[in-house]
Amino acid sequence: MEESEPHLNKDKHISYWRRCLLTLLPTQYTSMDSSRMTLGFFILSALDLLSAGPATFPVSQQAEIRAWILKCQHPHGGFCGSPNHRYPEGLYGDGEDIDPANLPATYFAILSLGFVGGLEGVKRKECLEWLGRLQREDGSFGELVTVHGKVEGGHDMRHCYVASAVRWMLRGDVPAGEKVEGDIDVEGLVGHLRNGQTYDGGISESSSHEAHAGYTYCAIASLSFLNRLPSSPTSEIKGDLLPGLTNIPATIRWLVSRQVGYRDEEEHEEDEDPHRSQRESLAGIHEDTPLVPGLSLEDEEFVGFNGRCNKSVDTCYAFWVTASLDMLGDGKSKLVNAKAIRRFLFEQTQHRIGGFGKYPGNPPDIYHSYLGLAALAVMKEPGIKPFDSALCVSKQQRERITQQRKTASVARKIYWKHGYPISIREDHPEFKEKMASSEEPPTSIKDVVGAA
Amino acid sequence: MAPKASKPPKAQPEAPEPPREHPSISSLHQDLYQSSRPFLTLAQTKGISPLTPTEKSAYAKSRFLETGVWRTWPAPQQKEFWAAVEKQNIPIPLPKPRDLGKDSRGQELGTYTIEEYAQYRKRERQLQGLRRESVRFRDRREKIQDGEVSEGAVEDERNRRKLIGLLQGNRMGLYEGNPEWDDVVPIPQDDGEGALAQIAYTDEYAEAMGYLRAVMAAKEHSPRVLTLTEHIISLNPAHYTVWLYRASTLFSLQSSLTEELEWVNEVALENQKNYQIWHHRQLLIDHLIPTISPDAVKALEESERGFMTQMFEQDGKNYHVWSYRQYLCWKLDMFNETELRSIEDLLRRDVRNNSAWSHRFFVVFSDPKYATQGSKATDGYFEAPQNQSPWNYLRGVLKKGGRDLASLEWFAGEFVKIGEGEEEDVRSSHALDFLADVWIEKGENAKAVKALGLLGDKYDRVRKNYWDWKRAGLKEGGVGGAASKMEALKVGF
Numbered sequence: 001m002e003e004s005e006p007h008l009n010k011d012k013h014i015s016y017w018r019r020c021l022l023t024l025l026p027t028q029y030t031s032m033d034s035s036r037m038t039l040g041f042f043i044l045s046a047l048d049l050l051s052a053g054p055a056t057f058p059v060s061q062q063a064e065i066r067a068w069i070l071k072c073q074h075p076h077g078g079f080c081g082s083p084n085h086r087y088p089e090g091l092y093g094d095g096e097d098i099d100p101a102n103l104p105a106t107y108f109a110i111l112s113l114g115f116v117g118g119l120e121g122v123k124r125k126e127c128l129e130w131l132g133r134l135q136r137e138d139g140s141f142g143e144l145v146t147v148h149g150k151v152e153g154g155h156d157m158r159h160c161y162v163a164s165a166v167r168w169m170l171r172g173d174v175p176a177g178e179k180v181e182g183d184i185d186v187e188g189l190v191g192h193l194r195n196g197q198t199y200d201g202g203i204s205e206s207s208s209h210e211a212h213a214g215y216t217y218c219a220i221a222s223l224s225f226l227n228r229l230p231s232s233p234t235s236e237i238k239g240d241l242l243p244g245l246t247n248i249p250a251t252i253r254w255l256v257s258r259q260v261g262y263r264d265e266e267e268h269e270e271d272e273d274p275h276r277s278q279r280e281s282l283a284g285i286h287e288d289t290p291l292v293p294g295l296s297l298e299d300e301e302f303v304g305f306n307g308r309c310n311k312s313v314d315t316c317y318a319f320w321v322t323a324s325l326d327m328l329g330d331g332k333s334k335l336v337n338a339k340a341i342r343r344f345l346f347e348q349t350q351h352r353i354g355g356f357g358k359y360p361g362n363p364p365d366i367y368h369s370y371l372g373l374a375a376l377a378v379m380k381e382p383g384i385k386p387f388d389s390a391l392c393v394s395k396q397q398r399e400r401i402t403q404q405r406k407t408a409s410v411a412r413k414i415y416w417k418h419g420y421p422i423s424i425r426e427d428h429p430e431f432k433e434k435m436a437s438s439e440e441p442p443t444s445i446k447d448v449v450g451a452a
Numbered sequence: 453m454a455p456k457a458s459k460p461p462k463a464q465p466e467a468p469e470p471p472r473e474h475p476s477i478s479s480l481h482q483d484l485y486q487s488s489r490p491f492l493t494l495a496q497t498k499g500i501s502p503l504t505p506t507e508k509s510a511y512a513k514s515r516f517l518e519t520g521v522w523r524t525w526p527a528p529q530q531k532e533f534w535a536a537v538e539k540q541n542i543p544i545p546l547p548k549p550r551d552l553g554k555d556s557r558g559q560e561l562g563t564y565t566i567e568e569y570a571q572y573r574k575r576e577r578q579l580q581g582l583r584r585e586s587v588r589f590r591d592r593r594e595k596i597q598d599g600e601v602s603e604g605a606v607e608d609e610r611n612r613r614k615l616i617g618l619l620q621g622n623r624m625g626l627y628e629g630n631p632e633w634d635d636v637v638p639i640p641q642d643d644g645e646g647a648l649a650q651i652a653y654t655d656e657y658a659e660a661m662g663y664l665r666a667v668m669a670a671k672e673h674s675p676r677v678l679t680l681t682e683h684i685i686s687l688n689p690a691h692y693t694v695w696l697y698r699a700s701t702l703f704s705l706q707s708s709l710t711e712e713l714e715w716v717n718e719v720a721l722e723n724q725k726n727y728q729i730w731h732h733r734q735l736l737i738d739h740l741i742p743t744i745s746p747d748a749v750k751a752l753e754e755s756e757r758g759f760m761t762q763m764f765e766q767d768g769k770n771y772h773v774w775s776y777r778q779y780l781c782w783k784l785d786m787f788n789e790t791e792l793r794s795i796e797d798l799l800r801r802d803v804r805n806n807s808a809w810s811h812r813f814f815v816v817f818s819d820p821k822y823a824t825q826g827s828k829a830t831d832g833y834f835e836a837p838q839n840q841s842p843w844n845y846l847r848g849v850l851k852k853g854g855r856d857l858a859s860l861e862w863f864a865g866e867f868v869k870i871g872e873g874e875e876e877d878v879r880s881s882h883a884l885d886f887l888a889d890v891w892i893e894k895g896e897n898a899k900a901v902k903a904l905g906l907l908g909d910k911y912d913r914v915r916k917n918y919w920d921w922k923r924a925g926l927k928e929g930g931v932g933g934a935a936s937k938m939e940a941l942k943v944g945f
Contacts, residue, residue: 040648064646199848210810
């Protein structure tokens with residue numbers, strides 16, 4: 001990297017994220033009270049990306065965070081968005097959910113548990129069953145299902161993404177075309193994702209709406225968990241399976257079109273624009289606003305991303321777009337103007353106290369700070385851990401979750417020895433022996449839980 | 453004016469010593485305590501032996517008074533004792549002043565001035581009276597089993613609680629202070645250690661949330677729930693279950709949905725980014741439509757369109773509103789001229805409004821009646837040729853119609869002139885991009901390579917990496933090269 005180029009001030013970002021971890025968030029975050037699980041994940045994962053993650057916290061703190069996340073687990077499977085959505089144990093009936101579990105919260109809770117001790121404690125079976133009930137006839141997913149079995153929430157790609165990610169984390173990698181007992185309707189989901197692709201090559205909220213970079217990311221990441229991208233390791237599409245994306249070159253074209261040269265208005269006022277007359281004649285009779293992508297006749301110093309055609313730039317789209325390209329195959333993320341994008345992030349939306357704002361000059365917030373960091377990670381910024389675009393965590397963390405899944409998917413049983421309960425994995429070589437040697441549980445325990 | 457010569461102060465007549473000024477109530481108490489035990493203090497500081505016999509006798513009596521031992525004596529002796537105390541004018545020793553404790557803000561009461569303390573005591577007495585009244589109100593209400601307490605009594609109680617809040621210096625919560633909510637025991641959030649993303653809630657939000665949780669746990673669907681959910685929504689419109697709970701309450705109370713729609717309009721105009729509200733609106737419309745006449749449905753279509761226009765005046769690209777609009781098109785079969793004209797109005801205001809282009813595509817192609825009608829995209833909207841929206845639209849239309857890009861080569865050519873040798877004239881990078889794809893489609897790779905080169909090097913440098921990559925792929929394939937390679941590079945048509 002050239003020396004004159006701006007670079008990541010790691011300490012500043014770490015201190016921003018530590019502050020988010022350790023102090024109360026300002027009252028303005030009240031409107032995100034139902035998404036505290038999401039905010040919590042961003043905090044843990046950002047610190048991990050900067051090599052100051054939960055693994056470096058005191059053991060007692062890790063255990064407390066873990067206990068808090070598990071406390072938000074719904075008794076019937078899945079997780080709630082915050083403790084304000086989780087009721088005292090005694091209030092839940094058999095089937096009557098007061099405040100049902102929430103799909104995005106479940107995704108972020110499971111991901112976060114991966115940082116603080118693993119996936120054990122997740123009600124895996126219940127969660128996967130519940131996931132199945134969240135899918136609609138048209139293949140889409142809602143964010144919650146009511147007592148009456150009605151699926152609520154938008155038909156949009158965000159829920160498809162988190163559903164396939166939760167399935168991947170709990171069920172594992174299922175090769176395309178392989179049927180698993182009790183699984184979601186994968187072909188229905190792929191059909192819904194295909195339907196979301198629009199005439200301009202992007203992907204919209206759901207069929208026939210306007211293409212949007214966030215939804216495009218969600219659909220592509222979802223297909224990656226379903227192993228339905230050309231770059232998927234098990235992507236030899238078998239038999240009559242349809243490919244996940246209907247037209248990849250068009251999607252790439254749409255994605256790179258999200259780049260917009262950004263001009264600092266004040267700075268540019270005095271500058272001579274050598275292409276002014278040409279620019280003006282091309283602007284047509286309609287007023288050209290500075291952020292509208294016009295002709296790009298010279299090298300842009302700053303390049304940001306918009307989320308839709310003819311919209312203004314915003315930090316988070318740097319992630320949604322570069323990560324989408326990254327998932328479409330090796331090197332595709334190099335098709336963007338990385339140098340100018342880095343300059344935009346570092347010099348326009350990075351804040352002096354650390355973190356990133358939404359627009360140039362905005363104060364930092366948790367959402368944009370995470371996605372700004374993630375965008376840099378996709379572009380392989382030195383100082384940030386290598387990044388997995390689909391799961392939106394470090395590659396190292398994805399690997400850990402794969403391991404944790406294996407550990408957690410093996411059932412454990414309890415046997416008694418000298419009056420103490422001992423937990424043993426069913427795949428333990430001495431499992432049968434140990435279970436056979438189990439003593440009777442102490443009578444005081446038997447009264448409560450019944451005989452073993 | 454000449455300055456007055458300072459005169460020596462006149463000798464003051466001997467005045468009785470003024471009562472000492474006490475900076476605080478505790479210093480007064482301390483002083484009273486001290487002055488009630490002159491002989492005890494004397495003995496303590498000097499020791500007993502140097503005292504005069506009178507002082508010694510007074511000290512002894514003070515001790516008897518302090519310990520209360522005189523109570524054990526026979527009556528005649530007590531009488532004699534008190535006579536002597538009076539004669540010698542011995543004050544009765546006060547007990548040591550006790551700590552006065554703290555007020556509701558944590559300040560030591562002992563630091564109050566005498567005046568402040570007197571006021572504090574007065575307020576406390578008033579509070580005790582009010583609290584007793586309040587308890588009596590609750591007891592009375594409990595005894596009247598089925599009958600309602602009179603409205604006047606409830607109003608009195610409400611005012612009483614306001615006064616209590618005022619007097620105790622911290623206002624009672626909205627719900628705690630309202631007798632109508634007395635039967636609800638709030639369920640506060642249980643956050644505990646290790647909580648992530650804790651938010652500095654206002655007292656107002658924390659209290660309202662506790663009541664909402666209690667109400668939802670009890671599955672109460674009553675008119676007061678509408679007020680409570682409205683309150684929560686005003687503080688946290690992204691709460692994912694409060695909207696559903698409100699909807700089910702509305703339906704079970706058979707409340708007026710038209711009134712609800714009006715309220716939702718206000719909330720939506722204030723919360724442009726909120727998404728839940730549009731889902732709520734769909735639920736309302738779903739419920740409303742089967743209950744109204746076809747004429748009323750027509751009127752609803754009008755008023756909904758009017759409201760959306762209002763929303764678009766603030767932000768013509770609001771994604772949630774456009775999503776809702778598609779839902780409404782299906783629901784009310786709005787694939788009609790009025791709808792198309794309404795979109796054209798928006799495009800006239802901002803020809804770069806890609807949301808409007810996208811919706812136009814939806815209206816035209818989702819309804820069979822319009823599917824055969826060609827596109828007007830080439831007619832009036834190229835006043836700003838450097839605008840990707842209509843170019844994308846055009847590609848979409850051609851694909852829907854099963855036509856080649858090449859069929860509009862002439863049109864894109866209007867904006868691009870590339871001659872041999874001389875300098876080219878390019879009026880739209882999107883037209884050049886379109887032509888490049890036309891030439892790839894036709895197998896005229898040399899022309900396509902030139903166009904892609906112009907894009908990357910001159911007319912769209914921001915995407916140079918992309919154009920170069922595309923051009924490199926084309927060169928690899930060579931002129932008339934492998935068809936499969938070209939297939940991969942063709943953008944969609």
